[in-house]
Structure formats: structure tokens, C-alpha cells
Amino acid sequence: MTTLVQAWTGAQKRLKAAFIDSPAIDARLLLEAATGATRTDILTDPYRELTEDQEALLNTYLDKREKRMPVARILGRKGFWKLLLNLSEHVLIPRPETECLVDMVLKAYPEGESFSIADLGTGSGAILLSILSERPAAKGLGTDISEEALAVARDNAAHLGIASRAAFLRTSWGDGLHDATFDVVVSNPPYIRSDVIPTLDPEVKNHDPMLALDGGASGLEAFEALAPEIFRLLKPGGRTWLEIGFDQSEDVEKLMKSAGFEDVATYLDLSNLPRVVVGRKP
Incomplete structure (x- = not known):
């Protein structure tokens, strides 16, 4: 029988041979999911043997990862902020970069403050639910054009106890x-x-919904629609935070100013790339 440490080592070798970016981390996550073992178990009980079913499940997971299916798609869940979110093929896998936006909103509104928030194009609900989970006096609405995405978001809200x-x-x-x-x-x-x-990695272009990726010929189509729409939806003095592509800050700032926003500015993510454009309705 295969032990935890043998399974982890073997999984890493397979993923390395398939040119997967982070073979050690991916191998560990798939091993944990297939066996129910924790990271600590792998270190403190390395000679625990896998059952035949666990080994078969791990092999199934590795087959999928070798074909460049992301770990989050294989497992149907992804950690974001402090939450574990369920996913489906109808929603974007939430990215660590987006946590910058969550962090900025939380810094702007102290814990006891009540406020209303809209997340337009909510997908899995990642941004909205992360903010609401930290701000118990706040209430929010997530919109999406995809009913399948909304089903995922509702499910996440329910299992996090935020549905009310x-x-x-x-x-x-x-x-x-x-x-x-x-x-x-x-x-x-x-x-x-x-x-x-x-030109995107197979993990993205083959597994994220096109609806959540494609910004049109300019990449700016969504922002052109959103700038006046957000201005309309905000109360006077209300504020917006928008995630952008690394080369879009100048164009999005222009759209925001044209729509009437004040205090328009761009903030960098942890990789020092432009990531979030902010604005305030007078």
C-alpha cells in the first residue's frame, strides 16, 4: 500500500513532469482532499497508508490536474479572504488580487458601521460575502446575468450564515x-x-466562464456601462471600488470622471500593479 509521504512525493513528480507551476502545493491539496488528511497529518503521520479508494481518487484528481484543470475546479471550492467558497463551472475562480479590493472597503467602514453594498457581476459572491462576513451591521445585494452563478452565490451565503x-x-x-x-x-x-x-493559461481560458473574462475588443466594455450605472445607484457621498486590468487605470479613471465621480484614484495590488480604481459620488 502507498503511504501519505509516498503519495505526496509521487504526486509532485507527476505534476512537475506535466510542467504545473506549483507541484508541491497542488499535490498536497489534492492529497488532503482525496484522503481527508491534514497538512499536519502528512508531516506527523507520514507512513499512514491510503485505502484503495483514496488512492484511486487521488489518481483521478491528478489526471485532471495534468490536463491543466485548476485545483479549485477539481475540488469545487476555493479559499478567498477568510472564507471557503463553493464554485461551479459557471463562476470565476476568485483570485488573491481581488482581496485588495475587499481590504480597502473594510478599511473605509469600521466594524460597527451599517451600510448597504451592491456587488455588480457577483459570480460566486466572493467580494460581497467577504465584506459582509466582517461587517455584521452591513447588508448587500449581488447581481449577475447568470442564474447559475447566482445559485452558487446563494449557496455560499447560506452555508456562511449570511443569507439574511x-x-x-x-x-x-x-x-x-x-x-x-x-x-x-x-x-x-x-x-x-x-x-x-x-494567449491565457489553459487553467483560465479553458476553465473560467468566458462571460467573466471577456471585456470586448478594448477590454473596457464593462467599465463603459458600469461608470454611469454605478453613479446612478450610489447615494450622494457614496463610494465605489472597481477591479481593473494592470494597463487600464488611465482609461477607467477617465470614464469615472466623465460619469461625475470625484476623488478618482488607482491603487496597486501586492505585486505593485494597478488593481483597484476608486471614486466618490459628490
Whole structure:
């Protein structure tokens, strides 16, 4: 029989041979999921033997990863902020870069403060639910054009115990919502230029929904729609945080200013790339 340490070593070798970027981490995550072992178990009980079923499941996972299916897709879940979110093929895998946006909103609103927030194009609900999980006095709405994505977001809200403070609506951005309704509007819209998509890693172009990636010929189509729409939805003095592509800050800032926003600025992510454009409605 194979032991935990043998399985981990063998899995790493397979993923390395398939030119996977982080073979050790991916091998460990798949081994933990296949066996129910923790990271500590692998270190402190390395000679524990896998059952035949566990070994077969690990091999199935490794087959998928070798074909460049992301670990989060294989397991159907992904850690984001302090949450573990369920995923489906209909939602984008939340990225660590997006946590910058969550962090900025939380810094702007102290813990006891009540405010209303809209997350336009919510997907799995990652941004909205991360903020609501830290701010118990806040309430929010997530919109998405995909009913399948909204089903994932609702499921995440329910299992995190936030469903009473998070509503979800199928609509395009803010269509049908009343003017001057929200204190905060956030969005991580599709912003990749259509011609760039074929050059993306297989993990992204083959496994993330095109609806969540494709920003049109300019990469700016979503922002052109969002800037005036967010301005309309915000209460006077309300603020917005938008995730952007690394080369879009100048264009998105222009769109925001044209829509009437003040205090428009771009903030960098942890890799020192432009990541979040902010603005305030006068």
C-alpha cells in the first residue's frame, strides 16, 4: 500500500513532469482532499497508508490536474479572504488580487458601521460575502446575468450564515435597481481584451466562464456601462471600488470622471500593479 509521504512525493513528480507551476502545493491539496488528511497529518503521520479508494481518487484528481484543470475546479471550492467558497463551472475562480479590493472597503467602514453594498457581476459572491462576513451591521445585494452563478452565490451565503443580509438578483449590472440606493458599489467585471484570451493559461481560458473574462475588443466594455450605472445607484457621498486590468487605470479613471465621480484614484495590488480604481459620488 502507498503511504501519505509516498503519495505526496509521487504526486509532485507527476505534476512537475506535466510542467504545473506549483507541484508541491497542488499535490498536497489534492492529497488532503482525496484522503481527508491534514497538512499536519502528512508531516506527523507520514507512513499512514491510503485505502484503495483514496488512492484511486487521488489518481483521478491528478489526471485532471495534468490536463491543466485548476485545483479549485477539481475540488469545487476555493479559499478567498477568510472564507471557503463553493464554485461551479459557471463562476470565476476568485483570485488573491481581488482581496485588495475587499481590504480597502473594510478599511473605509469600521466594524460597527451599517451600510448597504451592491456587488455588480457577483459570480460566486466572493467580494460581497467577504465584506459582509466582517461587517455584521452591513447588508448587500449581488447581481449577475447568470442564474447559475447566482445559485452558487446563494449557496455560499447560506452555508456562511449570511443569507439574511445578502440578496441576489438576476439582472445586467444594476438594471432595474432604484437610483441612490447604495452606500458602496463594488465590481470585478470582465476586463480582458478579446484578442488576449487565446494567449491565457489553459487553467483560465479553458476553465473560467468566458462571460467573466471577456471585456470586448478594448477590454473596457464593462467599465463603459458600469461608470454611469454605478453613479446612478450610489447615494450622494457614496463610494465605489472597481477591479481593473494592470494597463487600464488611465482609461477607467477617465470614464469615472466623465460619469461625475470625484476623488478618482488607482491603487496597486501586492505585486505593485494597478488593481483597484476608486471614486466618490459628490
